[in-house]
């Protein structure tokens with residue numbers, strides 16, 4: 537079983553997201569460690585991209601800060617290598633497909649394995665194109681985390697049946713960023729997925745507050761939060777790690793509360 541799947545056995549998983557090299561190398565390393573110390577189960581690290589079509593203003597701005605810092609794919613790998621000296625927390629990359637394609641599927645997955653990166657979330661790679669990357673992903677034991685959205689419809693069955701690691705359930709239509717309302721069929725969407733697989737589900741997109749995290753943890757096996765953390769990094773800059781750790785603890789305890797209440 538994938539090491540990512542194992543994590544969900546103990547409790548509801550919290551999966552925070554940061555953009556690599558935002559605002560700089562050392563702060564990103566410290567943020568990854570702070571997320572782990574605060575109780576993150578998996579850290580999702582975004583590789584900055586010039587055309588992040590699924591991202592809202594907050595993450596787009598973070599990508600621009602990373603570019604201003606001179607980020608390259610190699611910088612991102614070096615950040616992970618540095619973080620790995622301080623933490624064993626499971627890590628997945630959020631990356632647009634072109635970055636992986638350009639680096640080479642085999643070389644990229646090999647690098648992930650060497651760095652202890654367990655999975656890839658590739659939002660612009662449709663399920664139907666997954667076959668291209670699977671030989672490399674299988675060779676190096678990297679999970680390709682599929683996304684299921686409120687409009688996945690008849691594709692849910694095949695996506696779920698072929699999933700490994702965990703399934704990223706997109707909370708609503710649109711792009712990343714804070715929101716007050718989510719797709720109202722989320723419970724049904726998660727239970728439909730459960731008809732086809734035991735691979736755990738995590739809900740992301742627009743989850744911003746501890747209260748929302750608690751609600752999502754009552755629906756799915758895990759919760760993903762990006763923009764709320766990236767906002768803290770934008771505000772606090774080099775001082776972010778402390779605030780990021782405090783936020784992570786607040787989310788963790790809200791999720792644990794939610795879980796206890798439903799037992």
Ligand SMILES: O=P(O)(O)OC[C@@H](O)[C@@H](O)c1c[nH]c2ccccc12
Nearest residue numbers: 590659712713740741742761762763
């Ligand atoms: O920022 P949000 O709304 O909390 O959403 C999670 C998210 O940041 C992270 O998983 C992510 C960042 N960029 C993405 C692009 C597509 C899908 C997911 C993502």
